[in-house]
Amino acid sequence: MKVLTVERKILKKNDDIAAENRQRFKQANLTVLNLLSSPGAGKTTLLERTLEKLANRYRVAVVEGDVQTDNDARRIAKHHVPVVQVVTRGGCHLEANLVQEAVANFELDALDLLFIENVGNLVCPANYDLGENLKVVIISTTEGDDKPLKYPPMFRVAHVCVINKIDLLPYVDFDIQKARDYARGINPDLRFFELSARTGEGLEDWIRWLESLIPKSTA
Amino acid sequence: MKVLTVERKILKKNDDIAAENRQRFKQANLTVLNLLSSPGAGKTTLLERTLEKLANRYRVAVVEGDVQTDNDARRIAKHHVPVVQVVTRGGCHLEANLVQEAVANFELDALDLLFIENVGNLVCPANYDLGENLKVVIISTTEGDDKPLKYPPMFRVAHVCVINKIDLLPYVDFDIQKARDYARGINPDLRFFELSARTGEGLEDWIRWLESLIPKSTA
Numbered sequence: 001m002k003v004l005t006v007e008r009k010i011l012k013k014n015d016d017i018a019a020e021n022r023q024r025f026k027q028a029n030l031t032v033l034n035l036l037s038s039p040g041a042g043k044t045t046l047l048e049r050t051l052e053k054l055a056n057r058y059r060v061a062v063v064e065g066d067v068q069t070d071n072d073a074r075r076i077a078k079h080h081v082p083v084v085q086v087v088t089r090g091g092c093h094l095e096a097n098l099v100q101e102a103v104a105n106f107e108l109d110a111l112d113l114l115f116i117e118n119v120g121n122l123v124c125p126a127n128y129d130l131g132e133n134l135k136v137v138i139i140s141t142t143e144g145d146d147k148p149l150k151y152p153p154m155f156r157v158a159h160v161c162v163i164n165k166i167d168l169l170p171y172v173d174f175d176i177q178k179a180r181d182y183a184r185g186i187n188p189d190l191r192f193f194e195l196s197a198r199t200g201e202g203l204e205d206w207i208r209w210l211e212s213l214i215p216k217s218t219a
Numbered sequence: 220m221k222v223l224t225v226e227r228k229i230l231k232k233n234d235d236i237a238a239e240n241r242q243r244f245k246q247a248n249l250t251v252l253n254l255l256s257s258p259g260a261g262k263t264t265l266l267e268r269t270l271e272k273l274a275n276r277y278r279v280a281v282v283e284g285d286v287q288t289d290n291d292a293r294r295i296a297k298h299h300v301p302v303v304q305v306v307t308r309g310g311c312h313l314e315a316n317l318v319q320e321a322v323a324n325f326e327l328d329a330l331d332l333l334f335i336e337n338v339g340n341l342v343c344p345a346n347y348d349l350g351e352n353l354k355v356v357i358i359s360t361t362e363g364d365d366k367p368l369k370y371p372p373m374f375r376v377a378h379v380c381v382i383n384k385i386d387l388l389p390y391v392d393f394d395i396q397k398a399r400d401y402a403r404g405i406n407p408d409l410r411f412f413e414l415s416a417r418t419g420e421g422l423e424d425w426i427r428w429l430e431s432l433i434p435k436s437t438a
Contacts (some may be wrong), residue, residue, distance in 0.1 A: 037371060039341045040362025048325045067342055068371050090312060090372050092342035121342050122258045122371070123286055123311035142361035142384065143259025149259060150339070152287050153309050165361065169391055173417075198392075 014128055017096035021103070021131025031213045032037065032116065034130050036154060037138035038147075042164040043201035044072045046138060046197040046206075047115055051079040053207045058214055062213030063095040063102045064118045065068040072117065082106055093125040094118050100131075112214045128155040133213075140165040141174040148183035155186045159191065167196040233347055236315035240322070240341045240350025241384040243283040245411045247327035249334065251347050255361040255373060256357035257366075258339030261383040265357065265416040265425075269315055270298040272426045273313065277331040277433055282321045284338045301325055313337050314343040319350075329394045341366070352432075359384040367402035372407045379412065381425065386415040 043128065054060055061082040072155050072215045073085035082133040084102040086094060100118060106114070111127050116132060118125045137158040139147050142165055148155045155161065161183055163176060176194060193209070195202030244251050254262045266281065273279055280301040283292040292304035303321040305313060317337060325333070335351060337344045356365050356377040359386055367374045374380065380402055382395060395413060402409050412428070414421030 038339070038362075038364055042360075066369055069368050071365060071368065084320055086243060090342070092340070119342065120257070121311070121340055123309070123338065123340050124343065127309070140259075142359065142360065142387065143257075146290060149284055149290065150290050167362065168387065168390055170388055216437070 004043050007215070017100055018129035018131040021079050021096055021100055022133075024103075025131060025133070028111065029215055030108055030111050030114055031215075032114045032127050032130075032132040032134075033210075033213075034116045034118060034119045034125075034132035034135045035138060036104050036122070036125050036135060036158065037120060037140075041120070041138045041140045041143065042197045043117050043120070043138055044075055046164060046195075047117060047198065048079060048119065049203055050115075050207065050210065051076070051081055053203070054056075054113070054210065055079050055081050056194055058211075059110060059115045061106050063094075063099060063114070063116045065117055067119055079126060084089070087218060088119060091122050092123075094130060095128050096130050105171070105211065113210065116149045122147070122151045122169060125155065126157050134159040136160045136162060136163040139179065140166050141168050141176075142172050144173075145175045145179035146181060146182065147188055152186045153192050155183045155190065158187065158190060160191045160209075163194045165195055166194050166201060167199045203213075222290045228323065233296065233315050236319055237348035237350040239354075240315055241324075242317055242350075243327065244317060244333070244350060244352070245431045247330065248434055249330050249333055250325055250434075251333045251349075251353075252429075252432075253335045253337060253344075253350040253351035254357060255337045255344050255354060256339060257359075257362060260339070260359045260362065261416045262336050262339070262357055263294055265381065265383060265414075266336060267294060267298060268294070268416050268419065268422055269334075269429065270300055270425065272422070273332070273429065274298050274300050276428075277343050278329055279332045279334070280330050280366045280388050282313075282318060282333070282335045284317070284336055286310065286338055288374045307338060311338055311340050311342075313349060314347050315349050324328045332429065339368045341373050344378050346369075353378045354380060355379045357383050358398065360387050360395075361391050363392075364394045364398035364410040365401065367398060367405055371405045374409065376403045377409060378408065379428075382413045383416055385413050415435070 070085040289304040
């Protein structure tokens with residue numbers, strides 16, 4: 001068995017635009033979350049359940065990133081929040097300039113919370129700062145508990161880790177404690193939520209935490 | 220709701236090296252499969268079950284591609300087949316030159332079947348020809364049946380689609396017929412296998428098909 005390694009570079013220009021975005025979000029007193037995961041981990045479903053709980057009490061908007069289709073934006077639009085779909089046409093991640101262009105469609109000062117749902121990809125989006133306040137990585141119990149070890153950059157940059165699909169725990173080989181330990185080994189400051197976006201189990205803590213991010217004056 | 224689109228370019232040089240690989244594999248009378256999927260769809264587990272059935276009767280080798288760790292190569296090595304781990308250190312896909320370097324460690328003329336397990340990513344690896352004979356995309360029933368629509372490039376380039384984790388069908392919202400129809404809409408020539416690498420259900424057809432790819436003289 002032999003191990004080969006390769007180095008990668010990260011785009012520089014992206015960071016400058018991300019800094020502009022961050023400045024703009026701060027001016028607007030807006031909390032911005034970047035949702036990151038593999039395809040099918042449940043980002044959109046989590047977002048739908050979240051909007052059901054929050055959209056009637058806070059001013060929420062969504063940027064949807066997808067390789068193709070506006071299916072996700074249509075799912076989100078049903079919850080009566082402003083949504084912009086970014087279709088990357090094969091592109092594997094969102095970049096700060098795409099987010100800048102997308103949020104130009106919102107009145108940022110009139111928002112409390114902005115969710116950016118990144119392209120389903122546990123690798124590339126880790127390298128691209130979008131100007132968000134917090135990165136949330138979502139893993140699901142069907143993906144195996146070794147994912148933090150195998151995709152460490154994503155867990156290194158994340159602030160929060162949602163472990164989704166806990167309703168499937170009886171049917172899969174997934175050790176939550178192992179997954180948490182692996183992830184904390186990479187990033188000791190990670191905060192965890194364990195939930196099922198499908199059944200709603202564990203959603204309350206997540207919602208309460210999101211509410212705590214919204215400046216009190218607007219609540 | 221607004222839709223923005225972006226164009227992407229594909230590396231040219233990669234195709235030249237892929238052509239060299241393809242030529243070399245042909246000389247060696249070797250069948251090469253490129254296994255592609257999201258993180259956690261079950262590529263490595265499928266490979267392990269496959270090696271259990273084939274490794275005592277055919278000369279099989281494996282190239283493992285991972286962002287980090289040699290965990291997968293260690294799982295494969297237990298099955299007593301030659302394996303080379305390529306660690307991309309954050310890189311989101313294998314490229315033809317990495318495969319060329321990796322297979323230099325094998326005696327290609329003495330092999331019947333080579334599996335290349337790509338990095339877990341349903342986007343980027345679709346753009347990189349490695350010189351393989353066949354691309355196999357693996358999706359799992361926990362990812363949602365809309366994946367072909369949302370990641371069409373991968374399904375366009377694939378020859379075969381394995382639908383894995385059929386043991387979880389009773390517990391998830393996944394319509395196999397829908398997934399097949401979506402995928403066939405993108406690529407009418409796709410061949411499907413439905414199986415559970417975990418329970419072994421449906422594995423026979425997959426194994427029989429793999430055997431049919433091996434030139435008879437070596438069987």
